[in-house]
Amino acid sequence: MAFITITGFPCSGKSRRVGQLRAHLEIRLRSPVYEGPRLKVAVVSDDTLNIPRSVYGDGRAEKSARGALFTAVQRQMGQDTILIVDSMNYIKGFRYQMYCAAREHKLRVCTVFVAATQEQCKAWNASRQDGRAYAPETLENLMMRYEEPSSMVRWDSPLFTVPWIDEDVPIDDIWKAITEGNVKPPNAGTQAVPKAPTDALRTLEHTATTIVAAIMSEQASSGGIAGGRVTLSLSPTLKPTVNLPARSLTLSELQRLKRQFVTVHKKAITLGTTEKGVVDWSEESVAEKFASYIEGNLKP
Numbered sequence: 223m224a225f226i227t228i229t230g231f232p233c234s235g236k237s238r239r240v241g242q243l244r245a246h247l248e249i250r251l252r253s254p255v256y257e258g259p260r261l262k263v264a265v266v267s268d269d270t271l272n273i274p275r276s277v278y279g280d281g282r283a284e285k286s287a288r289g290a291l292f293t294a295v296q297r298q299m300g301q302d303t304i305l306i307v308d309s310m311n312y313i314k315g316f317r318y319q320m321y322c323a324a325r326e327h328k329l330r331v332c333t334v335f336v337a338a339t340q341e342q343c344k345a346w347n348a349s350r351q352d353g354r355a356y357a358p359e360t361l362e363n364l365m366m367r368y369e370e371p372s373s374m375v376r377w378d379s380p381l382f383t384v385p386w387i388d389e390d391v392p393i394d395d396i397w398k399a400i401t402e403g404n405v406k407p408p409n410a411g412t413q414a415v416p417k418a419p420t421d422a423l424r425t426l427e428h429t430a431t432t433i434v435a436a437i438m439s440e441q442a443s444s445g446g447i448a449g450g451r452v453t454l455s456l457s458p459t460l461k462p463t464v465n466l467p468a469r470s471l472t473l474s475e476l477q478r479l480k481r482q483f484v485t486v487h488k489k490a491i492t493l494g495t496t497e498k499g500v501v502d503w504s505e506e507s508v509a510e511k512f513a514s515y516i517e518g519n520l521k522p
């Protein structure tokens with residue numbers, strides 16, 4: 223039914239906010255005036271998966287913890303659940319990956335940004351009594367790497383920011399987003415017949431490569447800066463549009479985005495989300511996904 227992504231600095235009070243949010247949601251779902259479907263509220267977090275904070279000091283362990291979180295999130299997504307993912311979710315690409323999974327499950331989505339100053343997080347971390355404190359250098363490092371959400375990109379929106387001084391979460395707005403918000407279709411085009419994973423992987427790689435080449439050629443033919451809304455003519459029938467910054471783009475930055483994009487989706491394909499029959503790995507859909515990924519990740 224709905225998927226709520228929590229994001230924020232380490233030790234910024236995310237779990238505390240999730241506690242407030244969960245309590246509000248349960249009260250509303252039990253209220254006699256609630257006439258919607260029967261729903262349960264579920265939370266997936268580092269703690270529900272027994273992931274210790276120490277993984278954030280070790281790249282490989284962190285990566286595998288993120289994989290475990292994503293698998294658990296995918297398993298618990300469903301029409302009968304309001305699922306909250308209570309973790310830092312500090313990587314844009316990871317939030318995007320979960321957003322795509324939510325779309326595939328036809329869920330309403332929203333993001334809650336738990337905002338606290340670095341000093342506040344450090345102070346809370348230092349006085350933490352639950353045995354879950356971060357090592358000070360890990361805390362520092364995570365704050366540096368943190369990629370703030372933006373209401374301008376599809377996968378973070380609608381975005382609700384809860385400053386640390388606020389008493390409570392903006393439950394009315396969140397409730398509206400998850401009960402009345404738009405359910406985005408898995409893709410903009412037609413619902414395609416699911417493809418075999420090998421086909422999907424080929425299309426993914428090939429379409430992204432073609433888009434990178436098309437952007438470079440568009441840029442060359444417009445004198446070095448394409449800028450603005452650009453239509454890419456990939457084939458007579460496939461002409462996605464993409465919004466580009468008004469500056470010269472380098473091949474290596476586009477290739478880096480391509481590699482990130484392919485990695486994120488490769489995971490989704492090999493994890494078997496294609497088998498649910500609702501995922502479209504057609505060229506049109508991949509082109510649309512990659513165009514929006516580029517828009518959200520290119521530096522202005």
Ligand SMILES: Nc1ncnc2c1ncn2[C@@H]1O[C@H](COP(=O)(O)OP(=O)(O)OP(=O)(O)O)[C@@H](O)[C@H]1O
Pocket residue numbers: 230231232233234235236237238239275309310346347349350351352354386
């Ligand atoms: N508003 C607040 N006032 C006082 N203490 C707070 C507040 N918010 C959080 N804390 C304290 O900060 C610590 C971390 O809180 P919490 O577990 O909610 O943060 P978190 O962001 O979920 O942490 P983590 O990054 O480890 O998941 C706890 O000891 C908690 O008591």
